[in-house]
Structure formats: C-alpha cells, structure tokens
Amino acid sequence: MNYNIRHLQPIPTIKVIFAIVLSLFAVYLFFQGTLFGLVLLGAALKLALREGFELDLQEKRYRNIYSVFAINFGSWKKLPEIEYVSVFKTIKKSRARVIAAEANLGFEVYKLNLFYNKNKHIETYVTDDKEDAFKVAKHIALALTIDILDATETEKVWL
Structure with a gap:
C-alpha cells in the first residue's frame, strides 16, 4: 500500500x-x-x-x-499534528524589465496551507486553477482526516 x-x-x-x-x-x-x-x-x-x-x-x-x-x-521534515488545510486566493507579483522600462504584474493564484499549533502553517501547493486547488485539498484532508477551510472569498467557509 x-x-x-x-x-x-x-x-x-x-x-x-x-x-x-x-x-x-x-x-x-x-x-x-x-x-x-x-x-x-x-x-x-x-x-x-x-x-x-x-x-x-x-x-x-x-x-x-x-x-x-x-x-x-x-x-x-517531521510532520506536526495538522489541524486543517486552508485554500486561499492571493496575488502573485512578478516584475518585467526591458532595458530602462519596468512593470509590476500580478495574477491570481490559489495556495494551500496546512495549519498546526493554532496559527503556524506549512505552505504546500500553489496553482492558478481553483478546481485543482480544491482537488488537492480534498486529497490531503481525506488522507489526514482533517477539515478544509475555504478562504477564497471574503466569507470563510468550512467544508
């Protein structure tokens, strides 16, 4: 197995x-x-x-x-006692330069964090696809028998 x-x-x-x-x-x-x-x-x-x-x-x-x-x-690394997995949306910033011109670009990504000891976390996964993020989160939650916190919107929801 x-x-x-x-x-x-x-x-x-x-x-x-x-x-x-x-x-x-x-x-x-x-x-x-x-x-x-x-x-x-x-x-x-x-x-x-x-x-x-x-x-x-x-x-x-x-x-x-x-x-x-x-x-x-x-x-x-040793895995601590995980309390829950969180999926949240953030902006990933990158900088583009061409000779003297420079631009700061940003695009949405979804991150998965494993939380332990109330507020400590381990960043585990980053993707630009929301469905992919929740698929991975469900896989981890099932394996570790923990809950999922959907923090992708302003109102957080436990799944």
Missing part, C-alpha cells in the same frame, strides 16, 4: 517539449566545444522545473519538492 501523497504543479506539454529540444541542443553545443550550451541547458532546466510537495503518511514527514524531468529534490 502506498502511503505517499505527491502533488506537482502542472506545466503545459508544449513547455516540456521545448525544454527537451532545448536540452538536446544545449548538450550538442557543449560537446561541440562552446560553453553557450551550459547557458541553454540552464534555461531548459528552468523551463522543466515543477514545484510541489510530498507527504509520507507512514513516516509522518513532508517535503517541498522540486522536480526536473521526473527527478525529485527536497529534504524531509
């Missing part, structure tokens, strides 16, 4: 294909003797990067994971 729960942020298929092609081209350039291949390989790895989390229910531990081409990285 599998006691691990793993969720990774989805990335578009076209982005994965582009990362693979870029990686192959980067390796080719590197073996041709140009160091520009390393720069392209770094860009390809950044394109293929997926973030997420993993819970090990049998060992009572968790980790934030970074996955590149299905290779996962992350260190395990």
